[in-house]
Amino acid sequence: MDFSRVELSAEDEAFLHESRAFLRELVTEDVIRRDRETGDNFDEGVHLALGAAGYLAREWKPESEGGFNRVRRRIWELEKRRAHVPWVTFGTTAMIARSVEKYGSEELKAEVMPRVFSGHVRLCLGYTEPEGGSDVATCKTRAVRDGDSWVINGSKMFTTGAHNCQYVFLITNTDPDAPKHKRLTMFLVPLDTPGIEIQGIRTVDGDRTNIVYYSDVRVDDKYRLGEVNDGWTVVREPLNVEHGAVEAAADGLQDVSIMMHQAGFMAAAVDTAAAKVAETGPDNRRPIDDGSVAYRLGRSVARMEAALSATSIFGRVALAQTMRDISPDLMDILGAAASLPIGTDGSADDGAAEYVYRFAPLVGIYGGTLEVFRNMIAQYVLGLGKPNYSPPVEKKAS
Numbered sequence: 001m002d003f004s005r006v007e008l009s010a011e012d013e014a015f016l017h018e019s020r021a022f023l024r025e026l027v028t029e030d031v032i033r034r035d036r037e038t039g040d041n042f043d044e045g046v047h048l049a050l051g052a053a054g055y056l057a058r059e060w061k062p063e064s065e066g067g068f069n070r071v072r073r074r075i076w077e078l079e080k081r082r083a084h085v086p087w088v089t090f091g092t093t094a095m096i097a098r099s100v101e102k103y104g105s106e107e108l109k110a111e112v113m114p115r116v117f118s119g120h121v122r123l124c125l126g127y128t129e130p131e132g133g134s135d136v137a138t139c140k141t142r143a144v145r146d147g148d149s150w151v152i153n154g155s156k157m158f159t160t161g162a163h164n165c166q167y168v169f170l171i172t173n174t175d176p177d178a179p180k181h182k183r184l185t186m187f188l189v190p191l192d193t194p195g196i197e198i199q200g201i202r203t204v205d206g207d208r209t210n211i212v213y214y215s216d217v218r219v220d221d222k223y224r225l226g227e228v229n230d231g232w233t234v235v236r237e238p239l240n241v242e243h244g245a246v247e248a249a250a251d252g253l254q255d256v257s258i259m260m261h262q263a264g265f266m267a268a269a270v271d272t273a274a275a276k277v278a279e280t281g282p283d284n285r286r287p288i289d290d291g292s293v294a295y296r297l298g299r300s301v302a303r304m305e306a307a308l309s310a311t312s313i314f315g316r317v318a319l320a321q322t323m324r325d326i327s328p329d330l331m332d333i334l335g336a337a338a339s340l341p342i343g344t345d346g347s348a349d350d351g352a353a354e355y356v357y358r359f360a361p362l363v364g365i366y367g368g369t370l371e372v373f374r375n376m377i378a379q380y381v382l383g384l385g386k387p388n389y390s391p392p393v394e395k396k397a398s
Contacts, residue, residue, distance in 0.1 A: 006071060006253075016075050022053065023083035032084055033343050036355065039208040041088035042122075042164045050090075051119025060094050060117065074253040081264035089122050089161040091261070095238045096123040096169040100188060103225040103234050108188065112167065123188070124161040126170035126212065127235075129154070136171055136239070137180045137232065141214060143172035143187065150187070150224070152195075152217040162198045162210040166191055169238075170214075175229050184231030187223050194218075205358035248311060256308075257315025262363045263308060266323050269352035270304055273297065273330045276349060293333055300326040317373050323360035327353055 008016065031043050050056050059076060061067030068076060080087060097116050100109060100123075115121035127136045141154025152172060162168060167188050175183040191198070195217040201209050226234035248256065274297060277287040287293045303326055307318035330353035331338040342351030364370045378384040 006074075008071065012071050012075065015072050016079070019055075019076055019079050020082075023079055023085060026050075027083045027085055031086070035086045036206065036342050036351075039202060039206045040161070040164060041086050041207065042090075042161060043086045044164065046086060047090065047122070048119040050085075051117060056090065056119055057117035060097065070251060070253045077255070081261055084264070084268075087261060089124070089164055092125050092161060092169075093121075093123040093165075096125070096167075096188075099169065099186070099225055099234055099238055102237075103186070104188065105222055107222050112188070115166075121167065122161065122165040123167050123169055124159055124165040125238075126156045126159050126168040126189070128157045130157045130211070132157075136235070137184065139171050139173045139184060141170070141172050142176070143174050143185055143219075145174075145221075145228075146218075148221050150219045150221065152187070152189070152214045152219060154214050156212045156214075158201075158209050159198075159212045160207075160209040162191060162212050163200065163208075168212065169225075169235075171231055171235055174231075178229060181232045182229055184235070185228050186225040186231040186234040187219055188225055189214075189217065189219050189223060203362055205355075205360075205362050207359075207362060256311045257313070257319065258367065259316055259319045259363055260308075262359070262366075263304075263319045263323070265352070265359060266304060266319075266326070266356050267308075269327070269330055269349065269356045270297075270301060272349040272352045273334055274301070276334060287333070296329050296333055300329050313373050313376060316367075317370055317377070320360065320364040320370055323356055323363055327357035327360055331357060 026046055026049055031046060035041065035043055047056075055076070058067050059073070063069045067073070093116060097113065100112055104112070112121055112123075116123070129138075129140060132138050132140070141152065141156065143150045143152045150172075152170070154172070156168075156170070159168060167190055170187045170189045172185050172187060173183050174185040177183075189196075195215045197213040197215070199211050199213070201211060203209060225231075274288075277293055277297060280286050288297070303322050307315065307322040309315075310318040334348040334353060337346055337348035338353050340347035340351060341354055344351065347354075375387050379386055
């Protein structure tokens with residue numbers, strides 16, 4: 001593995017300082033505080049400013065169409081994390097927009113894509129159902145054709161960002177009698193369509209997600225993506241991206257797995273803890289000089305660095321598990337004041353470790369649970385066979 005630094009050209013160096021200054025001015029302490037309070041992982045003012053400045057288009061488009069070159073794309077990704085830009089909603093938007101561009105009609109692309117780049121249109125994922133678990137192909141939300149339109153009925157769980165989005169990437173069942181991967185059809189449904197009701201749900205970490213109800217929602221056929229009953233082809237690519245099944249880059253200028261944005265909060269908490277324990281206290285002693293503190297902090301750093309270097313779905317599991325494992329250690333090292341949230345007087349680290357502690361369980365669920373990914377690794381990488389979920393056989397009394 002090559003750990004050498006990338007030598008920046010004068011132009012790329014200037015871009016680094018330009019983007020860092022822009023984000024520092026844009027993502028204020030009030031933006032971060034408001035984001036933690038709402039749990040939205042989105043700030044409309046920030047998002048529209050990024051669109052107006054051309055950053056959304058340059059991030060999404062390839063270099064041949066005016067997007068970032070490889071080095072600048074990496075610089076931009078890292079600077080967003082350092083600034084803690086609320087970014088989940090554009091993450092889903094960018095992922096879905098690939099499918100709109102690939103499978104949408106020219107009319108639909110003209111309606112959606114320019115406003116995606118300006119920031120005025122955001123897209124969310126309509127996959128999981130209240131009783132569906134991680135297997136989205138068991139979809140029960142029905143779409144029935146009626147002339148040139150479709151009537152949709154059902155509900156979706158964990159539609160994060162729906163209250164800040166204009167369209168939902170919706171998986172529906174259009175042929176209940178067909179095999180489960182041959183009965184799905186994808187739509188990009190406008191969320192202002194009559195019959196759609198969005199209800200907020202707060203998670204343990206303070207994030208907001210949503211349950212969305214669809215009652216006789218009538219959608220024009222132009223909002224269909226791909227062929228009827230071939231929705232699995234349409235949804236498979238963004239699912240693979242969400243699951244972390246991405247190809248490694250030969251130049252090393254991309255994340256090695258997903259959840260790196262979320263892991264940025266963990267890295268910030270570790271850095272803050274390291275700085276705090278190196279400070280001299282009222283007793284003229286530094287906590288880091290205590291061997292147990294140095295050991296526990298060093299162990300946390302080592303685990304974090306290993307997780308950040310793990311690739312593909314291995315990294316997806318390692319990052320989420322490491323966030324769960326080291327955040328209690330960080331809080332314990334810093335003391336009881338580390339349990340206070342951001343913006344609270346007397347907090348040991350302005351809520352950094354406390355936020356990671358609450359955030360970590362959710363990171364282990366996004367895009368599928370850690371148990372699902374561990375089974376995938378066991379079955380497809382280690383060749384351990386398909387898991388058996390049947391109940392244990394009761395032994396008869398002799």
